[in-house]
Amino acid sequence: xxxxxxxxxxxxxxxxxxxxxxxxxxxxxxxxxxxxxxxxxxxxxxxxxxxxxxxxxxxxxxxxxxxxxxxxxxxxxxxxxxxxxxxxxxxxxxxxxxxxxxxxxxxxxxxxxxxxxxxxxxxxxxxxxxxxxxxxxxxxxxxxxxxxxxxxxxxxxxxxxxxxxxxxxxxxxxxxxxxxxxxxxxxxxxxxxxxxxxxxxxxxxxxxxxxxxxxxxxxxxxxxxxxxxxxxxxxxxxxxxxxxxxxxxxxxxxxxxxxxxxxxxxxxxxxxxxxxxxxxxxxxxxxxxxxxxxxxxxxxxxxxxxxxxxxxxxxxxxxxxxxxxxxxxxxxxxxxxxxxxxxxxxxxxxxxxxxxxxxxxxxxxxxxxxxxxxxxxxxxxxxxxxxxxxxxxxxxxxxxxxxxxxxxxxxxxxxxxxxxxxxxxxxxxxxxxxxxxxxxxxxxxxxxxxxxxxxxxxxxxxxxxxxxxxxxxxxxxxxxxxxxxxxxxxxxxxxxxxxxxxxxxxxxxxxxxxxxxxxxxxxxxxxxxxxxxxxxxxxxxxxxxxxxxxxxxxxxxxxxxxxxxxxxxxxxxxxxxxxxxxxxxxxxxxxxxxxxxxxxxxxxxxxxxxxxxxxxxxxxxxxxxxxxxxxxxxxxxxxxxxxxxxxxxxxxxxxxxxxxxxxxx
Ligand code: ISL
Numbered sequence: 001x002x003x004x005x006x007x008x009x010x011x012x013x014x015x016x017x018x019x020x021x022x023x024x025x026x027x028x029x030x031x032x033x034x035x036x037x038x039x040x041x042x043x044x045x046x047x048x049x050x051x052x053x054x055x056x057x058x059x060x061x062x063x064x065x066x067x068x069x070x071x072x073x074x075x076x077x078x079x080x081x082x083x084x085x086x087x088x089x090x091x092x093x094x095x096x097x098x099x100x101x102x103x104x105x106x107x108x109x110x111x112x113x114x115x116x117x118x119x120x121x122x123x124x125x126x127x128x129x130x131x132x133x134x135x136x137x138x139x140x141x142x143x144x145x146x147x148x149x150x151x152x153x154x155x156x157x158x159x160x161x162x163x164x165x166x167x168x169x170x171x172x173x174x175x176x177x178x179x180x181x182x183x184x185x186x187x188x189x190x191x192x193x194x195x196x197x198x199x200x201x202x203x204x205x206x207x208x209x210x211x212x213x214x215x216x217x218x219x220x221x222x223x224x225x226x227x228x229x230x231x232x233x234x235x236x237x238x239x240x241x242x243x244x245x246x247x248x249x250x251x252x253x254x255x256x257x258x259x260x261x262x263x264x265x266x267x268x269x270x271x272x273x274x275x276x277x278x279x280x281x282x283x284x285x286x287x288x289x290x291x292x293x294x295x296x297x298x299x300x301x302x303x304x305x306x307x308x309x310x311x312x313x314x315x316x317x318x319x320x321x322x323x324x325x326x327x328x329x330x331x332x333x334x335x336x337x338x339x340x341x342x343x344x345x346x347x348x349x350x351x352x353x354x355x356x357x358x359x360x361x362x363x364x365x366x367x368x369x370x371x372x373x374x375x376x377x378x379x380x381x382x383x384x385x386x387x388x389x390x391x392x393x394x395x396x397x398x399x400x401x402x403x404x405x406x407x408x409x410x411x412x413x414x415x416x417x418x419x420x421x422x423x424x425x426x427x428x429x430x431x432x433x434x435x436x437x438x439x440x441x442x443x444x445x446x447x448x449x450x451x452x453x454x455x456x457x458x459x460x461x462x463x464x465x466x467x468x469x470x471x472x473x474x475x476x477x478x479x480x481x482x483x484x485x486x487x488x489x490x491x492x493x494x495x496x497x498x499x500x501x502x503x504x505x506x507x508x509x510x511x512x513x514x515x516x517x518x519x520x521x522x523x524x525x526x527x528x529x530x531x532x533x534x535x536x537x538x539x540x541x542x543x544x545x546x547x548x549x550x551x552x553x554x555x556x557x558x559x560x561x562x563x564x565x566x567x568x569x570x571x572x573x574x575x576x577x578x579x580x581x582x583x584x585x586x587x588x589x590x591x592x593x594x595x596x597x598x599x600x601x602x603x604x605x606x607x608x609x610x611x612x613x614x615x616x617x618x619x620x621x622x623x624x625x626x627x628x629x630x631x632x633x634x635x636x637x638x639x640x641x642x643x644x645x646x647x648x649x650x651x652x653x654x655x656x657x658x659x660x661x662x663x664x665x
Contacts, residue, residue, distance in 0.1 A: 004080045006048030006073055010037065013047055017087070018351060019080040021382025024404075029340050030057065031410020048073060059340060068336065075334040075347055082353055087387035087394070089436025094584050099315075099373045099398060100440055101583050102187065103480075103573050104487045105138035108448045109146050109168055110154060111543045112490055121543065123169035123177050130180050136493060136566075137573035140187040142317050142375075144448055146174070150200050152286040153264075153510050154448075154541070156191075156319060157198040161304045178312055189373060190308055192316035194301050195323045196287040199270075203300075204288050208272060208279070217294050220280035220330065222257040224271065259332045260345030265514035268345065280330070282323060282349070284510050292324045292358055305366040315373030318397070321359075322378040322389075325352030342412065350380040359389060359396035368395075375399040375442060383431055392438040399442045399485065406450055414515065414535030419456035421614035424478075425597040432483055432587040432599075441484030445475055446492055451539040455498035458616070462497050465562070469495065470658035472565055473636050474612055477660040480572040481601060481610045483587050491544055493569040495562035498539040504532060506557075512536040571640055575633065575662075581606040591622045598623050608633075609663040613655035623663070626650045630663035 004013055013019035014037055027034055036042055045053075051073045055064050094100065113125030123146065133141065145155035148163040155165065164171050181188045197204055207215035256269035257278050262285070269278045270285050280289045290297050305316070327348035338344025359376070367374055376389060378400045386400050407413060408423040431441055445453035454461050454471045461468035472495050479486045501507060504516050512532050519528035542557060543549065549558045576582045585603035592598075595615035601608045609630060611623045625632060631647040634640050636659045641647040651661065 001084055001086060004047065004077050006046065006051070006077070008047050009043065010045050010047065010050060011043040013080065014043070016080055016083070017085075017384035017388055018083045020384045022076060022079060024382050025380070026340065028404060028409045030059065033409065047077070051076075059336060072334050072336045075337060079347055079351055082351070083388065085356075085388060087384070087391040087436065087439070089387065089434055090438045092437045094437045094440065095392065096584070097398075097440075098187065099140065100485055101577070102140040102485060103138045103576065104140045104142055104189075104485060105133055105136070106142045106144065106447060106487055106489045108144045108154075108490055108541060111541050113544065114547045117548065118167075119543075120167055121547070122167065123164070123173040127173070127177050127180055130177075130184060130186075134184045134186065135570070137570055137577060138488060139185065139577075140189065140314070141181060142189045142487070143191060145191045145193055150198055150286060152198070153284050156193050157196070157200075157284065157287045158193055159198045159200045160202075162307055175311070182312065187314040187373070189315040189317055189375075190313050191319060192305065192321075193319040194290060195320045196281065196283060196289045199281075199286045199288050201288075204279075208275060208277075211275075211277075214296070218291055218297050219288050220291055220326070222269075222278045222280075222330075224276045224278055258330050258345065259335075259338075260330070260348075261333075261338065261343040263343060264511050265518050282320075289326075290324070291326075293326075293328070293354065298358070298361065302362070302366040305362075306370075309366070309370040309372055313372075315367070315375075315398075317401075318374060318376045320379060321376040321397075322351065322355055322381060322385075323349050324358055325349065325354040327352060346380065351385060356388065356394075356396060360394070363395050363397070373398050375401065377401045379403055383435060387436060387439050390439045391436065399440055401442050401444065401447075401487075406445070406453075407456075412535070413450065414531045416530055416534045417456075418458065419453070421457060421474075421597075422594060425592060425614060428478070428482055429589050429592060429599075433589070441482075442487055443479050443482055443484040444487040444489065445479065446489035446540060447487070448489070448540050449537050451535065451537075452491075452497050455539070459498075462500065467658075468497060469562070469564060470636060470656075473568060474614070474658045474660045476565075476569060476572055477610060477612065477634070477636075477662060478597075480576045481582055481608065481662060482599075483583075483585070483601065486573075486576075488569070489540065491540070493566050494545060494559075495565035496545075496559050499542055499557055499559070501533060501536070501538065501557075504529065507532065507536050507538045509537045509541065512538065571634075579606070579608070580604065581608055593622075595619050596622065607665045609665075610660065611655065611663065612660040613658060616657045618654050618656055621653055621655050621661075624653070625661075625663040628665070630665045632661065633664050634660075634662040636660050 001016060004016060004019060014023060024034055051069050054060060055069060107126060110121050112121040113129050114121050115124035115128055116122065145158060146164055146168045147158045148160035148165045149155045149158050164174050178188055203215045203218050206213045207219050256267045260268040262268040263282060264284045268280055268282050270281060271278050281287050282289055292298060331348060333345030333348060335344060337347050374397045376397045381400060381402045382404060386402055389396050389400055405424055405427045408420050411417050435441055453475060454468060457471050458467060461471060516528055516532045519531050545558055545561045581601050581603040585601040588600040590598040590600055595613055596619060597612040597614050599610055609623055611621055613619050632641050632649060635651055637656055
């Protein structure tokens with residue numbers, strides 16, 4: 001591929017996969033529509049010129065030194081040119097696979113079902129609910145981590161990969177669960193958390209205790225420079241306080257080895273006073289990053305993967321798997337990119353130099369021999385990067401989770417704002433039309449890291465059941481009729497929305513607790529709480545309503561399951577399962593005007609049309625089903641058509657707020 005320089009036109013940059021995704025991301029962070037790139041004047045501008053023009057945007061402070069702008073430009077060019085390949089999207093019939101036909105259901109074990117009354121969900125609780133899940137129609141389960149862990153980040157900090165955490169049960173319970181899943185004709189995938197281990201993992205303990213240990217190079221240790229090294233330390237394994245210095249590559253006595261931020265606030269380095277060393281952690285201070293450049297790390301990880309595949313698990317969801325390759329030397333992050341992305345250093349590992357090599361190796365050495373399924377969690381990936389990681393011919397991952405649809409441009413999870421579904425439509429249309437038939441999309445709105453989507457669309461859903469059902473129905477219709485594999489998050493089918501937490505003491509997530517402290521440094525307690533409440537991951541982590549609520553938690557937090565929504569999920573899942581056109585069929589956009597989303601899915605002579613109002617006001621539909629010979633399958637306001645008469649009914653030519661209709665011919 002042609003190398004990009006500051007003299008390349010934006011159209012040339014946009015034609016490269018990484019250039020496309022990076023610029024899409026920059027626009028998104030700045031709250032600017034991608035449509036600007038379509039303008040011919042913009043397309044013919046040279047990259048260097050655009051960056052200099054950007055000094056008039058909030059990206060740069062007034063009077064920024066041109067040398068600073070030049071550095072950002074070079075940093076961007078470096079990532080763009082690191083990718084020599086591109087994927088040409090195909091438009092053929094997709095190859096069939098069980099995971100394309102499946103509907104996945106994500107279980108967050110600690111809050112799913114408590115079988116022994118200790119207030120925490122467990123494996124036996126999941127076993128108790130297998131018939132419920134089967135009946136719902138889902139046919140694959142993804143379990144968030146159940147491994148032995150100090151639970152600093154709810155199990156995403158693993159102490160022993162081959163042991164079940166006693167809070168969830170035993171290995172016998174797990175074996176029984178897996179057998180129960182398979183008996184019911186379902187699949188089970190586990191969470192693979194191998195960007196980091198717990199600081200209590202044997203490897204890390206050995207590495208810290210002995211610089212000569214073979215495990216030392218399993219992590220990123222850096223000797224602290226000179227006297228006075230180390231920020232504030234507490235006990236033996238704690239971080240330096242405050243923000244790391246933002247610039248400069250020179251050795252900073254007493255400062256961390258580079259300026260990278262942790263995603264959970266503060267610098268990405270722990271200082272270990274007794275050993276006078278630093279170690280890298282992109283997430284919590286108990287989640288230590290593994291050095292994937294060390295072949296022994298990789299072999300040990302593949303061994304562990306085989307341990308679970310030998311038991312019969314069907315595949316893995318791979319936690320932050322795009323972060324595993326870091327730029328050698330761990331150079332400082334560019335401060336401007338850091339400001340834009342909210343975290344300094346990301347450009348050195350979100351699309352690292354050996355990432356594809358490792359994806360390929362995991363596939364070859366661990367997954368392919370078992371025909372195991374993989375879905376990578378890849379924060380920061382746009383569609384082109386996703387193609388490079390998932391196109392069949394590349395032998396890397398089966399699917400990825402991209403997150404760019406979870407917030408509208410210009411917003412982050414902690415902002416108080418209304419999500420505009422017109423953005424979701426544009427995002428989906430782009431993927432439907434351009435992802436390519438050799439790639440397969442994951443379809444989800446919720447997971448354990450995000451507030452519930454319906455609450456973002458309209459925060460009043462908590463007090464207005466009619467509005468809530470409308471929005472949830474619309475989201476469900478889209479999820480089960482677009483092309484891709486739906487991932488239902490536990491509680492989606494119950495109609496759960498965000499919780500009215502009243503204070504920080506009700507929140508237990510390690511992320512929000514760090515951020516809340518940080519917010520308090522610059523804002524009033526009320527404003528800090530507002531932000532924490534908007535973004536906290538706790539919304540999705542409360543015990544499901546079918547549990548007995550622990551005595552120390554106020555009852556009002558326990559939302560009720562909505563049987564109407566559950567029934568709807570069942571029917572929509574069944575509709576999808578029985579319709580090859582909805583699974584493998586092509587996609588055509590029929591109407592994408594403001595607040596409209598009308599599309600066709602078709603295969604082998606069967607066509608579905610899905611006609612939606614994305615807004616809070618009535619709109620006129622442009623699709624007349626009966627005239628075109630279509631029968632009504634479902635209508636938000638009337639439910640599923642059960643009789644011939646209902647199927648042939650001509651509904652109002654206007655769509656009510658958030659109404660969705662499904663037609664078939
Ligand atoms: O990277 C981020 C910001 O750009 C995060 O939002 C990131 O996407 C997310 O935190 C990664 O999530 C996964 O890894 C974490 C864990 O806390 C999450 O629960 C998990 O889903 C660390 O293992």
